[in-house]
Amino acid sequence: MTQGKKIAAAVVGATGYAGAELVRILWDHPQVELKAVTSRQYAGQAIAQVFPAFQGVVPLVCEEFNAQSIGERADVVFLALPHKLPMAIAPQLEGTNTRIVDLSADFRFNDQAAYEAVYQPHTSPELMKKSVYGLCELYRKEIAQAFIIGNPGCYPTCSLLPLAPFIQQGVISTRGIVIDAKSGASGAGRGLSLTTHYCELTEGFSAYKVAAHRHCPEMEEILSREAGRDVKITFAPHLVPMSRGMLATSYSMLEKDLDTPAALEILREFYKDAEFVKICPDNALPRTSHVRGTNYVHIAARVDEHANRLILVSVIDNLVKGAAGQAVQNMNIMFGLAEGAGLNAAPYPV
Amino acid sequence: MTQGKKIAAAVVGATGYAGAELVRILWDHPQVELKAVTSRQYAGQAIAQVFPAFQGVVPLVCEEFNAQSIGERADVVFLALPHKLPMAIAPQLEGTNTRIVDLSADFRFNDQAAYEAVYQPHTSPELMKKSVYGLCELYRKEIAQAFIIGNPGCYPTCSLLPLAPFIQQGVISTRGIVIDAKSGASGAGRGLSLTTHYCELTEGFSAYKVAAHRHCPEMEEILSREAGRDVKITFAPHLVPMSRGMLATSYSMLEKDLDTPAALEILREFYKDAEFVKICPDNALPRTSHVRGTNYVHIAARVDEHANRLILVSVIDNLVKGAAGQAVQNMNIMFGLAEGAGLNAAPYPV
Amino acid sequence: MTQGKKIAAAVVGATGYAGAELVRILWDHPQVELKAVTSRQYAGQAIAQVFPAFQGVVPLVCEEFNAQSIGERADVVFLALPHKLPMAIAPQLEGTNTRIVDLSADFRFNDQAAYEAVYQPHTSPELMKKSVYGLCELYRKEIAQAFIIGNPGCYPTCSLLPLAPFIQQGVISTRGIVIDAKSGASGAGRGLSLTTHYCELTEGFSAYKVAAHRHCPEMEEILSREAGRDVKITFAPHLVPMSRGMLATSYSMLEKDLDTPAALEILREFYKDAEFVKICPDNALPRTSHVRGTNYVHIAARVDEHANRLILVSVIDNLVKGAAGQAVQNMNIMFGLAEGAGLNAAPYPV
Amino acid sequence: MTQGKKIAAAVVGATGYAGAELVRILWDHPQVELKAVTSRQYAGQAIAQVFPAFQGVVPLVCEEFNAQSIGERADVVFLALPHKLPMAIAPQLEGTNTRIVDLSADFRFNDQAAYEAVYQPHTSPELMKKSVYGLCELYRKEIAQAFIIGNPGCYPTCSLLPLAPFIQQGVISTRGIVIDAKSGASGAGRGLSLTTHYCELTEGFSAYKVAAHRHCPEMEEILSREAGRDVKITFAPHLVPMSRGMLATSYSMLEKDLDTPAALEILREFYKDAEFVKICPDNALPRTSHVRGTNYVHIAARVDEHANRLILVSVIDNLVKGAAGQAVQNMNIMFGLAEGAGLNAAPYPV
Incomplete structure (x- = not known):
């Protein structure tokens, strides 16, 4: 990472609650530029139309997901999709220059059988083996080196x-x-x-x-x-x-x-x-x-x-430590930023 | 119980939530006449002033508790008071003709030491021994004969x-x-x-x-x-x-x-x-x-x-099965009424 | 109304909130027997499966609406359906012996143009003219004689x-x-x-x-x-x-x-x-x-x-005075019962 | 304001909701240093004890209010107190170097009679006349010059x-x-x-x-x-x-x-x-x-x-635009900062 250059990020599945929370956090992150947000359901619509809280603040427009385009534009891609989709999408991104934080269950398990016992057949078993479980406080070292993070469930x-x-x-x-x-x-x-x-x-x-x-x-x-x-x-x-x-x-x-x-x-x-x-x-x-x-x-x-x-x-x-916040914490560790960057605003007293 | 004659009831401590819930249930109970409600804090005020939901429906006025007066007027007295008060009041009522359902912890234990370990010294240990734990589904027979019921905690x-x-x-x-x-x-x-x-x-x-x-x-x-x-x-x-x-x-x-x-x-x-x-x-x-x-x-x-x-x-x-409702269910058993009398209105669907 | 004989009632559209609330009230109404509940979506299912609060209390099973069958079995039919459906159904019931309380907008207006300006063309204009606006406190006399009531909006x-x-x-x-x-x-x-x-x-x-x-x-x-x-x-x-x-x-x-x-x-x-x-x-x-x-x-x-x-x-x-409760109040007036029958349980204090 | 030097701020009455919200905003404000928080009720206690959300984040301890001490340490004092107290406190601060944003009603009115008609006699009428009504979007110019701001009601x-x-x-x-x-x-x-x-x-x-x-x-x-x-x-x-x-x-x-x-x-x-x-x-x-x-x-x-x-x-x-946020916006205007400084975090989508 060249000093001073911002990390280019994309959120795939930005119109669910975890995705929108990623948009909120990344938008304010001092070392990140949020380049793209995707949504199948709302493609073509402003994210502020889907979440009026963003009105006049976040001017991004939802686009259809395209692995090639996203991979080229982003240093890091956050997948905020239902499980089963990420295991299809992640391999498409593997060839590009980007790294991945997946918020679904698809890359949380190293034991394929355990995954398949409760979800479905896993179609990217090699990627699964390379994935790191993103519980930041326990696995910082492995996270720092990872290509793909399985962001823990809440x-x-x-x-x-x-x-x-x-x-x-x-x-x-x-x-x-x-x-x-x-x-x-x-x-x-x-x-x-x-x-x-x-x-x-x-x-x-x-x-x-x-x-x-x-x-x-x-x-x-x-x-x-x-x-x-x-x-x-x-x-x-x-x-x-x-x-x-x-x-x-x-x-x-x-x-x-x-x-x-x-x-x-x-x-x-x-x-x-x-x-x-x-x-x-x-x-x-x-x-x-x-x-x-x-x-x-x-x-x-x-x-x-x-x-x-x-x-x-x-x-x-x-939605934060249980999803989007920890995902950004993982990104911070992966890219050598301060672990709390973009995440340490003072809490609401009530 | 003479057929047709209504049971005279009193609620002592009618302006807490459990007490007010007793008022609600007893007011509609087909075989009960609610004769008196007491409140130290609101003595002299209409219960409908304290709980405006009762406005134009329950015309009772809160009175100061007086054991003699309550005992004479009531076949059954419900004590909806903080623990420690009932163990002082119950013996005063013992001489009168009334029976007691106590919603506090004071008469729930038969083991005095267990009570005193977590509450305070018990000043009516004999009454405590006579009391019956009012978990209706388990102790119907004992309840039917009881002078005083320790209504279970929620x-x-x-x-x-x-x-x-x-x-x-x-x-x-x-x-x-x-x-x-x-x-x-x-x-x-x-x-x-x-x-x-x-x-x-x-x-x-x-x-x-x-x-x-x-x-x-x-x-x-x-x-x-x-x-x-x-x-x-x-x-x-x-x-x-x-x-x-x-x-x-x-x-x-x-x-x-x-x-x-x-x-x-x-x-x-x-x-x-x-x-x-x-x-x-x-x-x-x-x-x-x-x-x-x-x-x-x-x-x-x-x-x-x-x-x-x-x-x-x-x-x-x-407040119902965990307090006032079970108290009335106990009363029903004590007085030989149908166990569900006054308690079996159809539930709200939402 | 022969003294002692219960009024037979049916609720058409019993699985919406107003319909289910009608079930609750009618089930407990001392002078009503709830004969039938209908639901297109849940036909064949127990109402207690749709609203688990009714579990073990209301044993009715939802049936498909059939005007002939409902008309024969019911003295009064409550229509708890989206507007547009009642104007089609009501005329089918007109030939039978039943009277109608409609909770939709279809029979609230006497001015057809006013209705059509905000809803849609009205297909039962004659019935509309005969309908009575069921705001009980204002139109008791008209309600008592009505064949069909347009139950007011909340x-x-x-x-x-x-x-x-x-x-x-x-x-x-x-x-x-x-x-x-x-x-x-x-x-x-x-x-x-x-x-x-x-x-x-x-x-x-x-x-x-x-x-x-x-x-x-x-x-x-x-x-x-x-x-x-x-x-x-x-x-x-x-x-x-x-x-x-x-x-x-x-x-x-x-x-x-x-x-x-x-x-x-x-x-x-x-x-x-x-x-x-x-x-x-x-x-x-x-x-x-x-x-x-x-x-x-x-x-x-x-x-x-x-x-x-x-x-x-x-x-x-x-859902009560704004829908199901007032509907039953209308029924009480229509059938010469006490206006508060089935509706005057003591309110919850909290 | 020397470029780069942070504004020293104090919150008087930091343990009410508006006061605590001021603490949250000022703690994160890039151009402010929060020097002191006062509380009569909680003097001597950590603010994080009073508001556990601040645990491990805001290490400040509540102190008793002392005009001399606060005035010396702060460039701006926020008064988050019930009305009547600020009109007594503000004149004590007038001699010091600090400026004031008062969140009570005491300095919102220019018309003394109007204030006194609904509150009480005003004991600082001259200060009242100098005060500026802090509705930022309408009175930016006056706010920039003000010694004391009457922060508008919500x-x-x-x-x-x-x-x-x-x-x-x-x-x-x-x-x-x-x-x-x-x-x-x-x-x-x-x-x-x-x-x-x-x-x-x-x-x-x-x-x-x-x-x-x-x-x-x-x-x-x-x-x-x-x-x-x-x-x-x-x-x-x-x-x-x-x-x-x-x-x-x-x-x-x-x-x-x-x-x-x-x-x-x-x-x-x-x-x-x-x-x-x-x-x-x-x-x-x-x-x-x-x-x-x-x-x-x-x-x-x-x-x-x-x-x-x-x-x-x-x-x-x-609590924000209706109280603490607008108070900080007023401070920003008073001190020539960007109007949105410390206030423009991306909103929560839900």
């Missing part, structure tokens, strides 16, 4: 960051981990459904895909890697009547003697250089609104001594 | 009903039960706090009192009773940006071989005569809005075979 | 009730009335749209169809009738991030000298026999939650002396 | 911007203007009240202070100034179940022949150099979420030809 991001230090250090058992996670409705995207119809969701908290969500094997792959042996978890996601925000509560059996202050200390030490991870004070617990619109993760820990369990509570904004 | 009601059949029948382990529960803000009452200030709660899902909530020992006492041996659970409550509704997700280790249909069948069989308990169809999961404003409980079960766990999901309206 | 119900006494009595000018109305999302129905997608609506209050809403001519027809001369209004509706509830604020020029207490007195006197209309105390203003789930209307008045204007504020639940 | 900002061009140009009558405005709950501040208690506000849209709100005379003073003659308006504010956002709908009698495109053209021309004012396309209407968290104003116009009225609809974020 649930895995929120759940794995608190668990990682404890599973790595053998503080908790690899058996019996329960993750009870709760997400705002933007995680379900901009596509219409009765589930996210206003009248059905307001006052309507619910569980869904209990023990059947595709993020479960994604988490198990990473936890097993960190533990050095096979980890099985139980995972139940829930839908919260709110727009942005995700909270994960995990329950693990303690293998070592530990109290709450010691658990917090492990987190503080592990994340002392991670600018987006904040460990809550002893007397505080995270709230999704505290990270709304930001790339931050807030984590708390409690030891339930009477049942010998470690309880971890963490929050993220599912 | 979290215990929502969590215990799904677990009871499985713990009774030894299907799940008494060790390692995790209950992750989520409540709407009305559970925190009408008292003002920053936590339930609109701007702080909207978009602000959070955990609170993790592994430190007083409903935990209440649940352990009942689960141990049903299991016939000591049960320890891990309990973490969460606050949802909504007004009414509660959902509990519990995770238990299976002791017997079981799949999802079999788990559902156990629930259906156990609750086949319980008019307020509905077991969801195999392909459905509960949503709090489905029981909003009603006394119903919706329950679903899933077996997570890859981790050998039973997951139970249940919803109630915390 | 905005007209909410706006006309406060204005009626003043326009009738010449207290306000027929010129320059402004109605600024606000509705919850359930008014837009169960059909999916980006406007009522949760993430787009929450925190997203907006105006829509400003000076272009079809309820405007409906209101002008009634106001002109009551004034005895032509009334033109300006009407702007707004969408509120909430599910149920509607509030209308109207601004009129005073023609007579009037202060706030006198304005309130006019309302109290006018509605002294209307059980569902409540005039707020002098120091109170209505809130939509106070009438949520009920058939009540709360009205307040303020005279802005420095600008010589009367300001009226009123609230209803758009 | 309702006036939202209502006056759309009306100004029309009233200035005599397009609308100075008689009969109606402003119906709607605000999210953050406008009521962080102080606890039943009105903004979550359970009372959700699903509870209401009107308040109808024809009795203090922002009414503030608007009349400015409108009269712009019109060159006395303007009287009718103003009714409403409270929306949402956190941030405000929408104003105004209704005026047309004095000149005008259609919708012409009205929009007047707005576009008038605001062609105003970077924060966006005029909606002909087929679009504003939504509060489109400006959430930003300093933008979105405006639409419609001519209701059948009633000869101009309807203007505008949205702002009440």
Whole structure:
């Protein structure tokens, strides 16, 4: 990267929530020039027509995706598409000069069978093997060298960051981990459904895909890697009547003697250089609104001594640290920029 | 009860949310006459001034509590007060002709030490011993004979009903039960706090009192009773940006071989005569809005075979089945009325 | 009506929000038997599958609409369909023994040209002429005799009730009335749209169809009738991030000298026999939650002396008094029942 | 201002919503150094303890206000206090080197009698006379020279911007203007009240202070100034179940022949150099979420030809353009910075 020259970026699938959030972040990124946004559904329309918040601010017009054209114009391409499309598109971009951050599941797995068990046959298995799992705080080195990043799912991001230090250090058992996670409705995207119809969701908290969500094997792959042996978890996601925000509560059996202050200390030490991870004070617990619109993760820990369990509570904004923000964080690492570039605006107090 | 004569009822503490909900239910109850509502804060004011929804419908005026007067006028007194007050008031009512349904924690425990460990010294220990835990579906017989009912907490009601059949029948382990529960803000009452200030709660899902909530020992006492041996659970409550509704997700280790249909069948069989308990169809999961404003409980079960766990999901309206509705259901049982009297209006579709 | 015999009712279009609300109300109505519910989209499915709140409570199955069959089985048919369908269906029912309450716009107008100017050509003009506008508090006598009722729109119900006494009595000018109305999302129905997608609506209050809403001519027809001369209004509706509830604020020029207490007195006197209309105390203003789930209307008045204007504020639940509730109120009047039968459950305090 | 030297700023009353929002904006402002934040209630506590969103980002500690100390350290002081306090504090700061942006009502009026009629006796009448009304788009020149700015109320900002061009140009009558405005709950501040208690506000849209709100005379003073003659308006504010956002709908009698495109053209021309004012396309209407968290104003116009009225609809974020954002915009103008400095982050798409 020549000093001073801006990174040329493109967002493929810019009119979903994650795509539009990428547009917001990249538009303001001091070292990025957003060259192109694509949308099949809205090709030819101004992005500000699709998202009126951008009115008079972001003058870009949605174009049809064309691998050749995008590849030539962009140093980095963000794929914000439903899974299955990226595995077809990524190989087309491989020949060009660009690098890729894929926000779908297609390049999150290294284990092809695990992917295929819950998604579909993978048509770019070689690329899959080269891909790096973009959980920035854990895999910075690999990310820096990667051609293609599999940007983590929102649930895995929120759940794995608190668990990682404890599973790595053998503080908790690899058996019996329960993750009870709760997400705002933007995680379900901009596509219409009765589930996210206003009248059905307001006052309507619910569980869904209990023990059947595709993020479960994604988490198990990473936890097993960190533990050095096979980890099985139980995972139940829930839908919260709110727009942005995700909270994960995990329950693990303690293998070592530990109290709450010691658990917090492990987190503080592990994340002392991670600018987006904040460990809550002893007397505080995270709230999704505290990270709304930001790339931050807030984590708390409690030891339930009477049942010998470690309880971890963490929050993220599912569209930022859980999607677009982490994608840009990955780009920052890939291109040798400051990790927080374009991502560290002061948070909204309320 | 002479046929045709209405039961005279009084609500002590009628201007909190549970108290006002009692007023709503009792006002429409075909076999009840609501004789008195009391409020320290609003004594002398019309209840319709405090809750304008009652305007032109409920003409009652709040009075100061007077044990003598209330006891003489009421066949049944509902105490909707913060804990500690009922243990002082109940003995005053004992001499009169009335029976009591207490919505606080004061008469929920039979184990005095367990109560005192998390609340305060109990000043009516004899009455405590006579009290019956008012979880209607489990303790109908005892309730029918009781002088004083300890109406269950909302979290215990929502969590215990799904677990009871499985713990009774030894299907799940008494060790390692995790209950992750989520409540709407009305559970925190009408008292003002920053936590339930609109701007702080909207978009602000959070955990609170993790592994430190007083409903935990209440649940352990009942689960141990049903299991016939000591049960320890891990309990973490969460606050949802909504007004009414509660959902509990519990995770238990299976002791017997079981799949999802079999788990559902156990629930259906156990609750086949319980008019307020509905077991969801195999392909459905509960949503709090489905029981909003009603006394119903919706329950679903899933077996997570890859981790050998039973997951139970249940919803109630915390102010109805979790408080006022169950209190009236208890009264119905105590006075030999149809269990659903005054409680079985058709639910709102949305 | 033979004493004791129940009225047989049918709901055509039972799986929209107004239709489902009719099911709720009619199911509990002490003098009604709900014989049939129809749905094109969900024919063959249990209504409780479409609205899980009805699970274990309402066992009806949706059927395809058949005029002959419905006409034979029902004393009254509620049409809860999009406009244009009822004008085709109603004539088919005319030959049978049933009476009709139509919740669409098709039979609200007596002036065919006014209807056709904002909807489409009317194919049942004779029936239209026979139809009665079902604003219960104003047209009780006509309603009692009607074969077919045009159930008022939610905005007209909410706006006309406060204005009626003043326009009738010449207290306000027929010129320059402004109605600024606000509705919850359930008014837009169960059909999916980006406007009522949760993430787009929450925190997203907006105006829509400003000076272009079809309820405007409906209101002008009634106001002109009551004034005895032509009334033109300006009407702007707004969408509120909430599910149920509607509030209308109207601004009129005073023609007579009037202060706030006198304005309130006019309302109290006018509605002294209307059980569902409540005039707020002098120091109170209505809130939509106070009438949520009920058939009540709360009205307040303020005279802005420095600008010589009367300001009226009123609230209803758009699905009850603004749709299903008023439809049942109309049925009660048509069949000589108590006007509040099935509609006067005590309101929820919160 | 020496080129390159940062402006030293202080926020007095930093722990209310407007104060905290000032902290957020000033913390990120490229040409500002935030030197001090004060709070009576939280003196000695970290601002990140009061607003956990600031955790690990804003390390400031709240101090007690001391005029001498603040005046010495700050080039500009923002007063985010309840009215009455600023009129006592501002004169203490006058001797020091600092300039003032006051967010209360104390320095919004030039007409002392008008202020005193709705607030209280003004104890700094000379300062009041020197103060400039900080509606940036109208009074840039005066603002640039001002020692003290009276930062406009949120309702006036939202209502006056759309009306100004029309009233200035005599397009609308100075008689009969109606402003119906709607605000999210953050406008009521962080102080606890039943009105903004979550359970009372959700699903509870209401009107308040109808024809009795203090922002009414503030608007009349400015409108009269712009019109060159006395303007009287009718103003009714409403409270929306949402956190941030405000929408104003105004209704005026047309004095000149005008259609919708012409009205929009007047707005576009008038605001062609105003970077924060966006005029909606002909087929679009504003939504509060489109400006959430930003300093933008979105405006639409419609001519209701059948009633000869101009309807203007505008949205702002009440805490940004309605308070802290406009305060910083005023500071930018006062210190000769780019008007949008620190305020032009790309908006959130949802």
